[in-house]
Amino acid sequence: MPNEGTGFLPRILTIAKNAFREAVRDRILYNLIVFVLLITVSAIFLGELTAGQESRVIINLGMSAVLLFGAFIAIFVGVSLVWKEIEKKTVYSIFSKPVGRGEFIIGKYLGLCTTLFVNVVIMCLGVTLALAYVGGASKTASIWGAGFLIFLELTILTAVAILFSSFSTPALSALLTFFVFLIGHFSSSLLDLAKTIGSSSAIAVFTGIYYALPNLSNFSFILNAAHGDVPTVSFAGFATLYAIGFNAVLLAITVLIFSKRNFK
Amino acid sequence: MNYVIEIEGLSKEYEKGFLKKKRVLALDDLTLNVTGGQIFGFLGGNGAGKTTTIKTLMRLQFPTKGSARILGHDIADVQMHRRIGYCPENPYFYDYLTANELMSYFGELFGYDAATRTKKSDELLTAVGIVEKDRKRQLRKFSKGMLQRVGLAQSLINDPEIVFLDEPMSGLDPVGRREIRELIAGLRDKGTTVFMSTHILTDIEALCDEVAILRSGKLAAFGSLQELLGGEEASRNLEINVQSVSAEEIRERIEFIAGASITPRPHGATIHVLDESDIDAVLAVTRDAGGRLGSITPVKQSLEDLFVRD
Structure with a gap:
C-alpha cells in the first residue's frame, strides 16, 4: 500500500515538477536563444549609435524583451496548460489517483511559474552581462529589481490564462489574457476616465473594472531601472503582496470552475 | 454480502x-x-x-x-x-x-x-x-x-x-x-x-x-x-452429430420427434433435440439408415446470443 501519510503538498510539487519538465521538453526555453542573440547584437551595435546612453538603452530594450518573451510564454503556454491535459485525456489517469482537482491546477500553475522564473533569471543574467560589456555594471541591481517585478507580473498573467482556459478555448483564452495584459498596464487610467466623465454610473463601472482587472502598473519598473533606480522595499513588498493576493483569488476561482467540470 | x-x-x-x-x-x-x-x-x-x-x-x-x-x-x-x-x-x-x-x-x-x-x-x-x-x-x-x-x-x-x-x-x-x-x-x-x-x-x-x-x-x-448462459432450460438442449448418413435419408423420421430439427453437413447431419430422452430415438433412426454417432454436445446459450438480444 502507498504511504498513507502523504499530504497534498508533495503531490502539488510532483505535478509542478512534471509541468516544468514538460515545458523544457517542449522546448519552451528555446526562446532564450533568440533573446541571447538579440541582447548580444544590441550590446555590440547600440552602444555605437547612442553614445553615452548605452546602459540605458540596453536595460530598456533588454528588460522589455524579458517582459514580452515572458508574457508570450505565460499567455500561450498558460492557456494550453490545462486544456491540453483535457484534450489529450491525460487527466483521466491523474484523477483516478488520489489527486484533487485543486492540487492539479495549483501544481500546473507552479510548474509554469518555475519555467517563467528560470526564463526571467537567465534573461536577466544576459542583460547583466550585456550591461557589463558596455561598462554599466553599476546598474546591475536595477536589472534584478525590475526582473523580480516582471516575474511577479508574469505569475498574474499565468493565473489569468489558466482561469480563462478552465472554461474557454485556447484561442479565446489567449485573446482575453492578452487584453487583460494590455488593459492591466493602463487600468489606473480607467479611474481618471471615470472622473472625467463624471456620472455616478460611469464611476461605478470603471471602478469595478479597475478592481476586477489586475493593475499591472504596480510592476512597471523598466523605465526607472534604465535610470539606475532600484525598487524600494515598500514598493517591492506591496507588489509582492498584491501579486500573492490577486493570484490566490484567480486560482481559487479557477479551482472552483475546474472542480465542476465533466471530462467527456 | x-x-x-x-x-x-x-x-x-x-x-x-x-x-x-x-x-x-x-x-x-x-x-x-x-x-x-x-x-x-x-x-x-x-x-x-x-x-x-x-x-x-x-x-x-x-x-x-x-x-x-x-x-x-x-x-x-x-x-x-x-x-x-x-x-x-x-x-x-x-x-x-x-x-x-x-x-x-x-x-x-x-x-x-x-x-x-x-x-x-x-x-x-x-x-x-x-x-x-x-x-x-x-x-x-x-x-x-x-x-x-x-x-x-x-x-x-x-x-x-x-x-x-x-x-x-x-x-x-x-x-x-x-x-x-x-x-x-x-x-x-x-x-x-x-x-x-x-x-x-x-x-x-x-x-x-x-x-x-x-x-x-x-x-x-x-x-x-x-x-x-447455462440455465436449466438451456442445458437440456442437445446437438447430435451423426456420420455416414445424409440429412435427406433421415429427415422425415427425425422431424417426427417433437421439437427436433436437422441440418445437413458434409458426410453427415446435425440434429437438435430438446431433451436427453430423445437421444435413443435419434440413434435408432441413424443406425437404421446405416449411419453412426459422431458426437453429442449440450447446447448452451452463448454470450453473444445474450449480448445481441433485444
Missing part, C-alpha cells in the same frame, strides 16, 4: 447542441453491486454507457442522479483512490515522458520513494511485456498496443484492491491478448477485484466470474456466467 462496488440509481444525462437544449440519457438508473475478489465483466455495445459508468466511478464525470461507493467510501472521496487503479480506454499519456518516467511520476503521486518507484516500475513493465530498451523511449514513439500495456502497468502501481480496466485488450495482437489475459487472471488469484469492460466476448467467457450487460444505459442482465 461484502460488496466492494455499490452503484445505486446512477444516471447521467448529457446536454447536446449549441444551445445545450438536447438531452441524451447515457446512463439510466443503474443499480449494481459487485463482490470482491472476482473478475467482473461489464458488457455492452457502443454507446451502452460502460465508459460513462467507469468515468463516473473515477470522478471524471459527475452523476446527474444516484450515488456510488467503492470499498465503502463515496466516489467523491479522493483518498479512496489510493486503493484503486484505472486503465482508461485507448490510454494516452504524457508523450514527452519515457515509460520509466511515467511510472515514476505516478508512483510519486502515491508517495512512494525513488527506490520503491524504480522497483515497482521494473516489475510492472516486465509483467506487461515492455522490454528494458523500450522503457527508456519517449511514449510518443510507442505503438497503440505498447501504450495499452503501459496503461495496464500504471493502473497497478499502487497494488490496488480494485482495478478498473476499460477495454484492456484494445489494440493488442493475439499474443498480447493472451499475455494480458493471464495477467488479469493472476490479479484475481492475488485477491484483486477486476472490473473490466470489453467488447471481446471470448475474453469475458475466459475470464469473468460475474457479468453485467448494459443496453442503452440500462442494466439488461446481471449474474454469474453460469446463471446467464
Whole structure:
C-alpha cells in the first residue's frame, strides 16, 4: 500500500515538477536563444549609435524583451496548460489517483511559474552581462529589481490564462489574457476616465473594472531601472503582496470552475 | 454480502447542441453491486454507457442522479483512490515522458520513494511485456498496443484492491491478448477485484466470474456466467452429430420427434433435440439408415446470443 501519510503538498510539487519538465521538453526555453542573440547584437551595435546612453538603452530594450518573451510564454503556454491535459485525456489517469482537482491546477500553475522564473533569471543574467560589456555594471541591481517585478507580473498573467482556459478555448483564452495584459498596464487610467466623465454610473463601472482587472502598473519598473533606480522595499513588498493576493483569488476561482467540470 | 462496488440509481444525462437544449440519457438508473475478489465483466455495445459508468466511478464525470461507493467510501472521496487503479480506454499519456518516467511520476503521486518507484516500475513493465530498451523511449514513439500495456502497468502501481480496466485488450495482437489475459487472471488469484469492460466476448467467457450487460444505459442482465448462459432450460438442449448418413435419408423420421430439427453437413447431419430422452430415438433412426454417432454436445446459450438480444 502507498504511504498513507502523504499530504497534498508533495503531490502539488510532483505535478509542478512534471509541468516544468514538460515545458523544457517542449522546448519552451528555446526562446532564450533568440533573446541571447538579440541582447548580444544590441550590446555590440547600440552602444555605437547612442553614445553615452548605452546602459540605458540596453536595460530598456533588454528588460522589455524579458517582459514580452515572458508574457508570450505565460499567455500561450498558460492557456494550453490545462486544456491540453483535457484534450489529450491525460487527466483521466491523474484523477483516478488520489489527486484533487485543486492540487492539479495549483501544481500546473507552479510548474509554469518555475519555467517563467528560470526564463526571467537567465534573461536577466544576459542583460547583466550585456550591461557589463558596455561598462554599466553599476546598474546591475536595477536589472534584478525590475526582473523580480516582471516575474511577479508574469505569475498574474499565468493565473489569468489558466482561469480563462478552465472554461474557454485556447484561442479565446489567449485573446482575453492578452487584453487583460494590455488593459492591466493602463487600468489606473480607467479611474481618471471615470472622473472625467463624471456620472455616478460611469464611476461605478470603471471602478469595478479597475478592481476586477489586475493593475499591472504596480510592476512597471523598466523605465526607472534604465535610470539606475532600484525598487524600494515598500514598493517591492506591496507588489509582492498584491501579486500573492490577486493570484490566490484567480486560482481559487479557477479551482472552483475546474472542480465542476465533466471530462467527456 | 461484502460488496466492494455499490452503484445505486446512477444516471447521467448529457446536454447536446449549441444551445445545450438536447438531452441524451447515457446512463439510466443503474443499480449494481459487485463482490470482491472476482473478475467482473461489464458488457455492452457502443454507446451502452460502460465508459460513462467507469468515468463516473473515477470522478471524471459527475452523476446527474444516484450515488456510488467503492470499498465503502463515496466516489467523491479522493483518498479512496489510493486503493484503486484505472486503465482508461485507448490510454494516452504524457508523450514527452519515457515509460520509466511515467511510472515514476505516478508512483510519486502515491508517495512512494525513488527506490520503491524504480522497483515497482521494473516489475510492472516486465509483467506487461515492455522490454528494458523500450522503457527508456519517449511514449510518443510507442505503438497503440505498447501504450495499452503501459496503461495496464500504471493502473497497478499502487497494488490496488480494485482495478478498473476499460477495454484492456484494445489494440493488442493475439499474443498480447493472451499475455494480458493471464495477467488479469493472476490479479484475481492475488485477491484483486477486476472490473473490466470489453467488447471481446471470448475474453469475458475466459475470464469473468460475474457479468453485467448494459443496453442503452440500462442494466439488461446481471449474474454469474453460469446463471446467464447455462440455465436449466438451456442445458437440456442437445446437438447430435451423426456420420455416414445424409440429412435427406433421415429427415422425415427425425422431424417426427417433437421439437427436433436437422441440418445437413458434409458426410453427415446435425440434429437438435430438446431433451436427453430423445437421444435413443435419434440413434435408432441413424443406425437404421446405416449411419453412426459422431458426437453429442449440450447446447448452451452463448454470450453473444445474450449480448445481441433485444
